[in-house]
Amino acid sequence: MAQNDHTAFVMRDRGWHPPAYAPAYKTSVARSPQQALMSLQTPTASELTGPDFDNFVLGPVDNDLLLNFRPGTDRDGLPIGERIIVYGRVVDQYNKPVPGTLVEVWQANAGGRYRHKKDAYMAPLDPNFGGVGRTVTDADGWYRFRTIKPGPYPWPNDVNSWRPAHIHVSVMGPSISTRLITQLYFEGDPLIPLCPIVNTLNDPEAVDTLVARLDKAGSRPMDSLAYRFDIVTRGALQTYFENQG
Known part of the structure; x- marks a missing residue:
């Protein structure tokens, strides 16, 4: 039950979040808990x-994924792909801003490949794109990244599974216990309703919390489109957690 104190916990709605065991999302079978979950009754200071x-x-370009892997102004040294801005506001369960909290992102390049030694997808690596960034929210809870729109990619969930274009997001929130790791998708992507991970969510409104909306007003003319993605760190309207354990 919610209290007036902004640090109070609100019980997580298990119908809003996906089940830990979802056989259609095959990796969840091995990762799901084998024993009953423990409930946090009385939060401590920690x-x-x-x-x-x-x-x-x-760093001066930590939140600029166009520059932070190879900083410079040479156009030939910039990543390939659709330039975008991703921004939004981090708030708590009572819609109060969460200032001064760390937001981190990681993603595939425009071809759908991660800069990771275990990514074996045939798409090429972009020599000018690292795919990671970080920033700290301002006094009103706002964050901002400039990046390349990631490409979709196949994954071995079944014979023809494809992940929608997405960016992974980690945000600490107002305290250590509210750290959120999630994914943002892009408005209008036809792969979203076909994704086995997305389909672990039973509520269309929960899926909606994962979709970044095109914001022409926030775009940079002749440069970058903008997508807005707000994050609720805790409570009845919180953004869906990527891993529930």
Whole structure:
């Protein structure tokens, strides 16, 4: 039950989040808990506080994935793909901004390949794109990244499964216990309703929390389209967690 104190916990709605065991999403079979979950009854100070990012040192282009793998101004040294801006606001369960919290992203390149030694997809690596970034929210909870729109890619869930274009997002929230790891998808992508991971969600409104909306007003003319993705860290309207354990 919610209280007036913004640090109070709201019980997670298990009908809103996907089940840990979802056989159509094959990896969940081995990863799902084998024993009953433990309930957090009385949060302690360690769950309700920190970490503090006030003195966290960011590089000048940490949130610019066009530049942070190979900083420079040479157009030939920029990543290939559709340039986009991804931005939004991090709030708590009472719609209060979460300032000064760390937001991290990682993603595939425009061809759908990650810069990871275990990614064997045949799409080429982009020598100018690392696919990771980080920033800290401002006083009103806003964050912003500039990047390349990632491509979809196949994965061995079944004979012809494809992941929609997506960006992984980690946000710490107001305390250590509210860390959220999720994925954002892009409005209008026809692969979203076909994805076995997305289909572990039973509520269309829950799926909607994962979709970044095209925002022409926030775009940079002749440069980058913008997509807005707001994040609720806890409570009845929280953004879907990527892993529930």
